[in-house]
Amino acid sequence: MNTEHWTKAELRARLLAWYDANARALPWRVGPAERARGVRPDPYRVWLSEVMLQQTTVAVVRRYFARFTELWPRVEDLAAASEAQVMAEWAGLGYYARARNLHACARIVAEAGGRFPSTREGLEKLPGIGPYTAAAIAAIAHDAPEAVVDGNVERVMARLHAVEEPLPKAKPRLAAHAAALVSPHRPGDFAQAMMDLGATVCTPRAPACGRCPLAFACAARASGLARELPRRAAKTPKPRRRGIAYVARRAGDGAWLLERRPPRGLLGGTLGWPVSEWTEGDAPAPAPPLAAEWSDAGARVRHTFTHFHLELEVFVTLAAPGVEPRRGSFVPAEAFRAEALPSLMRKVHAVAREHPAIAAVS
DNA sequence: TATTCGTGGCG
DNA sequence: TCGCCAAGAAT
Structure with missing residues (x-):
């Protein structure tokens, strides 16, 4: 009616x-x-x-x-x-x-x-x-x-x-x-x-x-x-997770160590920096993608996904020319574009590039 | 049916 | 600083 x-x-x-x-x-x-x-x-x-x-x-x-x-x-x-x-x-x-x-x-x-x-x-x-x-x-x-x-x-x-x-x-x-x-x-x-x-x-x-x-x-x-209006059901609060991102450049040619993420799941199929696991309670276990002397870049990266907050520590290193990474592969400096990375990984890059070990290269 | 999936702008 | 939310789909 x-x-x-x-x-x-x-x-x-x-x-x-x-x-x-x-x-x-x-x-x-x-x-x-x-x-x-x-x-x-x-x-x-x-x-x-x-x-x-x-x-x-x-x-x-x-x-x-x-x-x-x-x-x-x-x-x-x-x-x-x-x-x-x-x-x-x-x-x-x-x-x-x-x-x-x-x-x-x-x-x-x-x-x-x-x-x-x-x-x-x-x-x-x-x-x-x-x-x-x-x-x-x-x-x-x-x-x-x-x-x-x-x-x-x-x-x-x-x-x-x-x-x-x-x-x-x-x-x-x-x-x-x-x-x-x-x-x-x-x-x-x-x-x-x-x-x-x-x-x-x-x-x-x-x-x-x-x-x-x-x-x-x-x-x-x-x-x-x-x-x-419209009313919405109450949302569950977002947990906070912590992790570590690793930015390596190769001495000599300045290539960047990047890794393609698995095809499914968070950031599935995108290119990014090797990262540790992201944990809620305990500190994340270190997971450097190659054997080297790693330096803490200092600034943390904060990023909010749909269902959790993330805070990433950024470690950087200048890798020896012949080193073989355990994960990921080196991308030539001239082929690297930060714009081709998801936002989280762009933020990591912005922090890492300020570090002397990274900035000094070519 | 309920979760999991990004990001940027705005109040 | 922080929560909210936007032309949803896949599982």
Whole structure:
């Protein structure tokens, strides 16, 4: 029983009208005006942007998206790259399983003629494409009438309907609300409008209800709850772990000792400095990757991951030219780029490079 | 169903 | 300094 004095059609119309006037200009987006003229976005660019945007802010994705599409303008180009190249370019973006899945997905699609599936069901079979991303590509690239439910949409729905149940338990309810609203006429624009609204107006901390095209229908607005919703289940505190990072340069040619991490798990598949185990209680056991005189670089590296804090001691050494490392391999100085390392490892590099034993080399 | 997976910006 | 959170997926 709908006891509201507004209809879903009216709500859709208000949102789309707002989007027509306020859509963000994004490099991977075909705006509402162009779209009205029949222009459709390139599914490859939609896919690439959506994967990058998973749990990641637009500001950061802009830079990476520009670089990726410059290097690899088509899915076949990305498929032809090596996984190491893709990992190096992804470095700093986080959630590195995305990069591995991105590359695997590109090879599957390229092998299949370079065409992405056009349905949500087909898309969801590909690595790295889950329910959200499949629906987003289907709606945005193909105008399929799919409900696209991300964090923004969940927040908008929680407020619009004053859903008090905390996340993540409320997810099915919020998804149902979103599904009931999907525009049958402009599904792609509707999906992007919902996300723009969440990103620029119905924001987490300080919603700008005065500028919201849906304020007239918003239950949370009416009851003064907008800022409180959506509620979330209490989070468990992050433990603190400690470890040691080892930065070795080779005397003479200045090569750096780096190690590729195992393909799964934390920072899986990325390039980095050899490290000890990371422990919570006891001090970490030393685990130098080669026999040498190691010096404490002094400054500690602090870094916070999704579920723990880490503090790393940094040890450095200048290794003799003929030394054989127990782990990792030497990368020539001219081939080394700190930008190809994940953020944690960049921080280690920034500390190590200040030490005389490291700085003195070439 | 609950964990595990990065990072940077902001209040 | 610190907790919160962002266009989630995989296991």
